[in-house]
Amino acid sequence: MDLAYHANDLRRELVLMFGRAQGGHFGGALSAAEIIAALYFDVLNIRPKEPEWPDRDRFILSKGHAAPALYAALCTRGFFPRSILEEFEEPGNPLTMHPNMHKVPGVDASTGSMGHGLPLGVGIALAGMLDQRPYRVFVLMGDGETQEGSVWEAVMCASHYRLDRLVAIVDRNRLSCDGEIANIQCQEPYAIRWEAFGWSVREIDGHNADEVAQALHQTPFQPGKPSVLIAHTIKGRGVSFMENQPNFHRANISPEQVEQALAEIAAQREALS
Amino acid sequence: MTEPIAFHLTKDDQYKGLDIPKAMTREAWSVTLAEMAETRPEIVVLSADLLKATLASRFGDRYPQRTFNVGVAEQNLVGTAAGLALAGKIPVIATFSVFLLMRACEQVRTDICYPKLNVKLVGTAAGFSFGLGGATHMTTEDLALARALPNLVVLAPADYHQTVHATRAALAHVGPVFLRVGRSAEPIIYDEESTFEIGKANLLRQGDDLTLIACGASVFESLRAASILSERGLSVRVLDMHTIKPLDEEAVLTAAAETRGILTVEEHSRIGGLGGAVAETLAEAGVATRFRRLGIPGIFATEGNADYLRHTYGLDGEGIAAAAVTLLKRNDV
Numbered sequence: 001m002d003l004a005y006h007a008n009d010l011r012r013e014l015v016l017m018f019g020r021a022q023g024g025h026f027g028g029a030l031s032a033a034e035i036i037a038a039l040y041f042d043v044l045n046i047r048p049k050e051p052e053w054p055d056r057d058r059f060i061l062s063k064g065h066a067a068p069a070l071y072a073a074l075c076t077r078g079f080f081p082r083s084i085l086e087e088f089e090e091p092g093n094p095l096t097m098h099p100n101m102h103k104v105p106g107v108d109a110s111t112g113s114m115g116h117g118l119p120l121g122v123g124i125a126l127a128g129m130l131d132q133r134p135y136r137v138f139v140l141m142g143d144g145e146t147q148e149g150s151v152w153e154a155v156m157c158a159s160h161y162r163l164d165r166l167v168a169i170v171d172r173n174r175l176s177c178d179g180e181i182a183n184i185q186c187q188e189p190y191a192i193r194w195e196a197f198g199w200s201v202r203e204i205d206g207h208n209a210d211e212v213a214q215a216l217h218q219t220p221f222q223p224g225k226p227s228v229l230i231a232h233t234i235k236g237r238g239v240s241f242m243e244n245q246p247n248f249h250r251a252n253i254s255p256e257q258v259e260q261a262l263a264e265i266a267a268q269r270e271a272l273s
Numbered sequence: 274m275t276e277p278i279a280f281h282l283t284k285d286d287q288y289k290g291l292d293i294p295k296a297m298t299r300e301a302w303s304v305t306l307a308e309m310a311e312t313r314p315e316i317v318v319l320s321a322d323l324l325k326a327t328l329a330s331r332f333g334d335r336y337p338q339r340t341f342n343v344g345v346a347e348q349n350l351v352g353t354a355a356g357l358a359l360a361g362k363i364p365v366i367a368t369f370s371v372f373l374l375m376r377a378c379e380q381v382r383t384d385i386c387y388p389k390l391n392v393k394l395v396g397t398a399a400g401f402s403f404g405l406g407g408a409t410h411m412t413t414e415d416l417a418l419a420r421a422l423p424n425l426v427v428l429a430p431a432d433y434h435q436t437v438h439a440t441r442a443a444l445a446h447v448g449p450v451f452l453r454v455g456r457s458a459e460p461i462i463y464d465e466e467s468t469f470e471i472g473k474a475n476l477l478r479q480g481d482d483l484t485l486i487a488c489g490a491s492v493f494e495s496l497r498a499a500s501i502l503s504e505r506g507l508s509v510r511v512l513d514m515h516t517i518k519p520l521d522e523e524a525v526l527t528a529a530a531e532t533r534g535i536l537t538v539e540e541h542s543r544i545g546g547l548g549g550a551v552a553e554t555l556a557e558a559g560v561a562t563r564f565r566r567l568g569i570p571g572i573f574a575t576e577g578n579a580d581y582l583r584h585t586y587g588l589d590g591e592g593i594a595a596a597a598v599t600l601l602k603r604n605d606v
Contacts, residue, residue, distance in 0.1 A: 054361070101388055109359060110388045113379065119349045120384065123356015123364075126341065130317070130362075150380070153349030160344075 003209035006037035006076070008269045011238045012262060013072035017088040017095075019258035024089075024097075025065035027248045028142055031173040031233040032066045035140060035206055038213035040073035044138070048078040051105040057135050058108045058124050062117020063142040063171065064098035065250070071095050071104070079106035115148025117141060118168060122154045125166040125226075136165045136219065144176030147185055152197070155226075159198030164220035168199075168228040171206060173235035179246045194228045206231025238265055275527075277476045280463050295458035299397045301436035302454060303331035306365060309444060310336050315363045316444070319343060321350040327367035327397045347372050351380035358390040363444065369403070370396025370412035370453060374419060385449050386424045393443050394451045399429075400489055400540030401579040401588075402455030408573040416488075417545025419451045420518050426471060427517040429453040429539075429547075431492035432462045435515060438469030446471060453489060457579055460493045472516045474524040480510035483563075483597050484528035487538040488514050488547050491567075494583060495538050497590025502597055509597065517547055522554045529555060534563030534600050538593055540583075543568040563600050567593060 010033045018024030040046075044057045061070050068088060075085045080094075087093040094103035098112030109120050121139040128135050145151065158166050172190070174181055181187060191201045200221035204211055212231060219227040235249070236242030239261040242251075253261075303318075310316050310332065319341045324330045333340035343350045347368060354364035366373065373396045374381060385392045396419075399412045419427045426446060430439040436454055443450040468475070477492070478499050487495040492513045499509040510532055512524055528535055535555070537548035548566025555564060567588060574582055583589040587596060 058359075109356075110383075113383050115348070116352055116380065116384055119352020119380070120356040120359065122349065123353040123358070124360045125356070126353065127357045127360030127362050130339070131360075150348035150352065153343070153346035154352065156346065157343050157349050157353060161341075 002272070003034070003037050003041055003213060004272055005269070006041045007033040007209050008265060008272065009076065010037055010069050010072045011265045013085065014068035015239070015258060015261045015265065017068040017071070017085065019253060019255070021089040023250070023252035024068065025250045026239070026242050027175065027235040027245070028063055028171065028173065029066040029069045030237045030239060030242065031206070031235045032063070032069055032140065032171045033237065034209035035169055035171060035212055035231055036069045036073050038209045038216060039138060040077055042213040043216045045135070046077070046106070048106065051079060055133055055135050058121070058137045060109045060117040060121050060137070060139045061099060061111055062139050063145055064111035067095070067097065067099045070099060070107070074104070074106040077106070080104070114145040115150040118151050118154035121166050121168070122158050122163060125158070125163040126161060128165055129161070129163065136167060138167045138169060138216070140169045140171060142176070143170050143172045143174065143187065144181050146170060146187070155194065155197045155199065158226040162224045163226045164224055166226045167216065167219045168226065170228060170230045171233050172230050173233045175235040175244065175246050175249065177246070177249050191230055198225060199228045200225040201228050201230065203230045203232065206233035207237060238268060240264060275476055275479070277479050278468055280467055280477055293460045295460050296433035297328070297456070297458045298430060298433055298436040298454040299456055300328045300331060301433045302395050302440040302452060303328045303367070305437045305440040307332045307335050309441070310339070313363070313444070315361060316365065317341065317357055317362050318365050318367065319350055319354050320367050321345055321347050321372065323368045326369070327395065329367040347377040348380050351377040352384050354392050355380070355384035355390050358392050363391050363393070365393040365395060367395040367397060369410060370399040370415040371410060374415045378418060382422050386422045389424045389448050391447055392449050394449065395454060396451060397454050398456040399453045400455060401574070401582040402457045402490065404574065404577050404579055404582045407576040411574065413541050413569050413574060415453060416517050416539070416541050416547065417549065420545060420550065424449055425518065426450040427453070428471070428515060429488040429517055430515050431489060431513050432459055434461060434463040434465050434467060435469060438467065439515065442469055442471050455490060459490050462493055462496065469515070472519045472521055474521040475513040475515065476510070476524070477513050478509065478511040480508035481532050482507045482509060483601055484510040484512060484532045484535045485538055485593065485597070486512045486514050486525065486528065486535060486547065486551055488517060489540055490579070491538040491540055491588060494588060494590050494593055498593035498597060501590055501594040507597070507601070514547055517550060520550045520554060525551050525554045526558055526560065529560045529562045536565050536567060536593065536597055536600055538567045538588060540588060541568050543570055563603050565596060565600050567596055
C-alpha cells in the first residue's frame, strides 16, 4: 500500500485515540504521520514477531508525546492486537501518553522528556559499532526539542565517533508549546548549525512520505558522518482547525471536533485514490 | 549475640598509629573492572573528561576501545550509557558525584532508573575527600538524591578492599547501581577476603552501650571513636552500613533493641542520607531510642582537606566520641 495511505491511516487512528481520551498532543503527532509511516511501512528492518531481534533497526521517538502515531504504526505492523489500541490511556492499558519500552512491544526506548533520545541513539549506535552490527538507529525529534543542550552534546559526540548509522530526523513544524519557535528562541540558521557540528544534512518536505522514505534509504548521506533529515512539516497537518495552531500542541477535544477531524481525514483519503 | 566479622584492624591501638596503610577507593573500582573485563566483553566505561581524575583510566589504559570519553558533557554521558545498555552493554559511568547526580540527575532518573537499565554509576570525590575543591566539587547531598531514585541500589563502601567487593557485587546485580567513592587515600580497614553482600550491614565491633552506624570514610572514624570510648568504659557497636539502599533495617532494629542509643555518621548532609534512612526505619517501626544524626548540618561545608573538615564538623573519632557521650546522657527517651 502507498505510504500516503499509511500516513492517512495513522492520522485517523491517532484522532480516534485522542478523541476517546478527550484530548491529547494532536499537533506534533499529526505533523509526524508521514515520517512514522515511511519508517514503519518501508524503511525499518524489524520483525514484529521478534521485537527484541538484536539486529533490528532501532527507532527512538524522542518526541514521546507523538506516541499515538507510533502505537498505530506498531499495531498495524502486528506488534500487538488492536484491542489494546482502542484503550489508549485507559487505566492499566500499556499505551500511555508517553511510550514505555517495558509495556509496549516494539518500543525501543521509554521517552517523553525532551532532549533524551539523541544521546540514547548515540549509545545504541556506539554499541553497534563495537559489535559490528548492521543495524541503523533513527531518532525522531521535534524542532523545539532541539533547543535542549543535551541534544547538542549528543550531536557533538555522534560526529566525533563518526556514527554514520545514526540518523536524526527533525520534525520541523516550527511551533512548540508556547507558540512560534522563532519568537521564543531563534534556531536559525538551522541546517547550518547541524553542518557546523559535522553532520550531513538533507532538507525535505516532511509530508511527502515517499520522499521521506527515499531520503532515509539513502542514509548515510555522507559516509563517516551521522545524518540529519530536516523534515519541514505543518503542526496539526490534516485537520484544518489544528494546522499551525500552537494551542493544539496539546488540547482537549469535543466529540463534534473529533467528527469534523475524521471527516477531513476521510476526504483526504478519497483524494488519494 | 552475633559475632563481629573479621576485618583488618582488630586492636584498638592500631587506630592511634600513623602507619595505617591507605589506598584510594576511586582506584579500587577501576582496577577491579579491568580485571573483570577480559571475561566480560560487555563491560564498557564512560567518563566526561574525568577519566584521569576518576582513575577510570586504570580501565581505559588497558581497554581503550571499550572506553568512551564524551567530553565535558554529562547529560550526553548518561544518555549515551543508557543507549549502550539498551544494546546489551554493561556501561560503567565515572565522574564526580556532584556532576553525575546533579548535572545529569534527570538523565540518571529517566534514562537509567526508569527503564531499569543495567548501568553502574560511579560517583567519585564524594564526601570530604575533595574538600579542597569546595562546594562546587565536594558532594554532600548525593546519597539523598540517589536514595530517592527508584530502582537504584546505593552503595557507599568504606575502604579500598570493600570497594573491590562492592564493584563486583554491583556488576553481579542486574540493574542500576550507584557506587559512591572518594578521592584521597583513606585507611584500609578490611582484609582482602572480607565479606560483602548488598543490603547486609557489616558488624565490625560488638557492643551494648551504643551503636555507631556509619558509611564510607566515616566507618574508620567510627571505629576510632569506639576505641576512644572503650577507654572510658563504654562498649560501642559499630555497623558498617555500606548499602544505603536497600537498607539493612534488621541490623538497625537489632541495634536499637540491644544498645542504648544509635548515632549515625556520614560525610553527607544530615538530610536524606544514611541518617535519614535510619531515622525513617526507627520511626516507622515505632522504636523510641536515643538517636542522633551526625553529618553536615544543612550548610555547604567550608573548604579544606578531609582531616580538617572531619575535625571541623565533628566527624573525626574524637568528635564522634564526644557526641556519643552527650547522647548517652540524654534521659528523655
